[in-house]
Amino acid sequence: MNSYKVVNGLCGGNVKQDGVILIVDDDEDILVAGKLLLKRHFSSVQICNQPENIPRLLSEQKFDAILLDMNFGPGESSGAQGYLWLEKILEIDPQAVVIMITAHGGVDVAVDAMKLGATDFIAKPWQNEKVVATLSSAVQLGRTRTEAKVLRNTNKMLAEVSGANSGQTLLGNSTAMKTVFSLIERTAPTDANVLILGENGTGKELIAREIHAQSLRSNKVFMSVDLGSLSESLFESELFGHKKGAFTGAKEDRVGRLQAANGGSLFLDEIGNLPLHLQAKLLTVLEQRMVTPIGANLAVPIDVRVITATNVSKQDLSLESKFRQDLLFRLNTVEIDLPPLRKRCNDIEVIANHYIKLYAKKYQKSDKSLSASALAAIESYPWPGNVRALRHAIERAIILSQGHELEPIDFQLDPTPNQAGDVVAPAPISLSNNAVDNDDLNLDRLEKSAIKQALQKHHYNISHAAKDLGLTRAALYRRMEKHGF
Structure with missing residues (x-):
């Protein structure tokens, strides 16, 4: 046991760091020495002399690092048991940080264990300073892995939320919509930039979301930016981001939308409302695939698919005085016109x-x-x-x-x-053929007679009758209900 005695004042004395350590070994001397050493430096140390208890221990607590012996039982030296329990630990917790304990002559075995997923190894008899340093690094690695996993799960959730459409969906069986669906299907798997044209309320953002959902970036974020609601002063900060102190009110670093959408899709709505001088800045970013936050010296590479939309007519977009044609060519690799x-x-x-x-x-x-x-x-x-x-x-x-x-x-x-x-005022209709008495000026009867005559004239084709009367179909139906047709 003398080889494993604790040395007072190691690595900063009694200063502890947060960290939960598990030591698994069938040698009681190693377990005792290891616990005496490590409890001076970490918040919690547990020991286990029977590897069969590992699954239970892992189910009861999350360990930041695990010290695992390579061999259990007298005469064992092949490392087979260490491989077995390393595999079981990683099956239970793929993020687990496992450090193998091996005899001095078993370094090759420990290296093989690292190829199977172990993080590091410690050779017996160990040096206390090395054990503490190795465990400190292992705990930090474990925390980093956990944080990375949480971040991935968070990003996955955010990607799902950003792609949600709150019950709205693209619907339609018309020829026009079948053309739109075909364009989406052919365009989505590529990284081509898409420009969506259409009036307000036609569903341009739904088209953009569907393109993202069918793309190879579907598991990444869908970032939507309404350029029509952004003031010119906020445009660069929102899209490019800024560094702390870059301007009055910049109290902390801010990631721009282009960086936030990295790896995913960026939807820029109402692109036609963007002033010309801001169009030039956007063009530069899209051409270079780099963005420089306000107040920063270094540009940051970005990988985003850009989908844009506008209610501005194609004719107006073609005017150099309203929209930069070089930016338009960059945006409308594929153009979808939503009727x-x-x-x-x-x-x-x-x-x-x-x-x-x-x-x-x-x-x-x-x-x-x-x-x-x-x-x-x-x-x-x-x-x-x-x-x-x-x-x-x-x-x-x-x-x-x-x-x-x-x-x-x-x-x-x-x-x-x-x-x-x-809806316009009803056109005059002849009331000949004794439809009503020429002296009858009652409006209700005149209206009923005019509707009856129009329906008979067009063989009860509602659309044609409504057009002849100068009404919409809805207005004609209301009047037909009123008069009992």
Whole structure:
């Protein structure tokens, strides 16, 4: 035992560091000597003389480092038992830091153990200073591994959260949407930059998220930045980051969005609103694939896929006075044009049914469906706010509806939307053929007669009749209900 006695005042005296150590050896002298030595330097030291107890001990506590003998039992020298228990420990805890204890002549065996996952080895008889130094390094390594695992799990969770869409999804069977889906499918597996064009509310961010979800970066972060909401003064700080003291109010280092999205996808919404002088700075970063935080001297390499979107028309983007063409060429390797909802009316029913189920569940309502008149009303409405407006209208209808079917009145549609498909005053229709008495000026009867004549003229084709009357389909359905058609 004299070879393992504790020397007073080693490595800074009695100063301890946080660390939980486990010593596994069948030699009681080594266990006692090791515990006497290490408890002066670490917060907790446990000993075990029977390796069969290792699984139980690992289930009861997390050890920062494990000292494991290579051989158990008289005459053993092959190291086979050490290999066996090293393997079992790493099966239970792949992050475990294991230091092998070996006889002086068994260094080659210990080296083989390191190839199997051991962190280091200590030869017997040991030197106290070396044991403490080795264990101190091992404890720090264990902490680093644990922190790295937590960080990976956190990043994984953040990636999942950043990719979530809160029940929103891309829906549609129209030819236009099938084209969009095809573009996503072909583009997503590449790292090509994508520019998404479309009116407000068409679902540009959903397209960006779907591209990310189908890409090779899907397990990394999806970072979304609304450039339209960023002031010019915050643009560089938000995207590029800054160092502490770089400007008034910079009290600590800040990682920019480009660095935060490293390895993943960066979605820049409303890119068309970016001023020209800031477009130049963004172009430089994208060309060099390097970003320099404000106040820093060194540029940091970045690996991000850039997806952008704008509601600015393609014609306006082509104007040099509004948008840098060299930046546009950098962004629109692939261009996806998302059509407005009014140009894909066939998709309205499937979108509506999706959100009806979603909001009925959210507000704990019974199953609801669209009445024929309600479906006709929302299919004929121009939806100036596109899918976003339809979604909000359905949410409102679910809240207001009192029956099992949603009716047109539940949607509270604006009779005069300010976009294509505007409701206009009814066009004059001839009231010949004795539809009504020429002297009858009752408005209700005149309206009923005009509707009847238009329906008969167009063989009850609602779209054609509504157009002839100068109404939307929704307005015509409301009037048909009013007059009992």
